[in-house]
Amino acid sequence: MDHYPENPNLNPNYTHLPECALDPFSWDFELSEYLNMLDGGADQDSKSQLQRIASSEKIMDSSSSAGSIGAISRNNDIRCKNIGVKKSKMDAGHRVAFRTQSELEVMDDGFKWRKYGKKSVKNSPNPRNYYKCSSGGCEVKKRVERDREDASYVITTYEGVHNHESPCVVYYNQTPLMVPTGWTLQANSSRSSSSS
DNA sequence: CGCTTTTGACCCGCGC
C-alpha cells in the first residue's frame, strides 16, 4: 500500500477534517455540528457533497443517535466522504456500520488494513470482504460489501476499537493540511447512475 | 524478502 503524500496544499477540493474525523472510533459529534463547521471554513463543493451524502441512509446496529462524519477516501477517482454512526457502548462488540456512496469499495480511513477473507453473501450478488487492522496487536476488523439494492453504495462495518492512533492522525499532527496528492474530493456527479 | 491478496477449506452458531 502506498502512503501519505506530501502536498496537501495542492488539492483545492480537500476539506480539512477535524482530527477526530480521522479516527472513526472517536467520532462523537453530531453530523449537523460538522456541517456547521464546514459552513465556517469549507468550500461550497465539499459542503454540498457532504450534505448529499448525509442524506443517504445511515446504517447502524445500535440505537445511538449520534451521527458523525467519517474519514476521507482517496484514489484517482475517489469522491466521497463517509457518514458514520458511533455506537456509544464500548464493549467487545463495538461496531459501526455505515453506507457510503462510492465507486470504490476500499476506502482509506487512515488505518492500514489487511484483507483476510472474502465471502459471497446469501442475499447479495456482491461478495463481502473482510479486513483486519494490520497494526500489530490491533484486532479491529472491517467488513466491506456493496449494497445489494444499489451497487453504487458501499456498506462498511467496523468492529472493535483501535488500540493505537491512526497513522493518518499522526501525520496530521505534523502537517495540518495533509492530503494525499491523489485525493480529489469533488461532487460525485459523474457516478454511473445505474439507477435502474 | 517481507508483506498483502487470493481462495478454498474449515469452524461455528442457528434453525429446522
Next chain:
DNA sequence: GCGCGGGTCAAAAGCG
C-alpha cells in the same frame, strides 16, 4: 443431527 450461512484460517501466489 443435519444443512446452511457467515466468519476465519492458512497456504500459495503476487508484488514492490
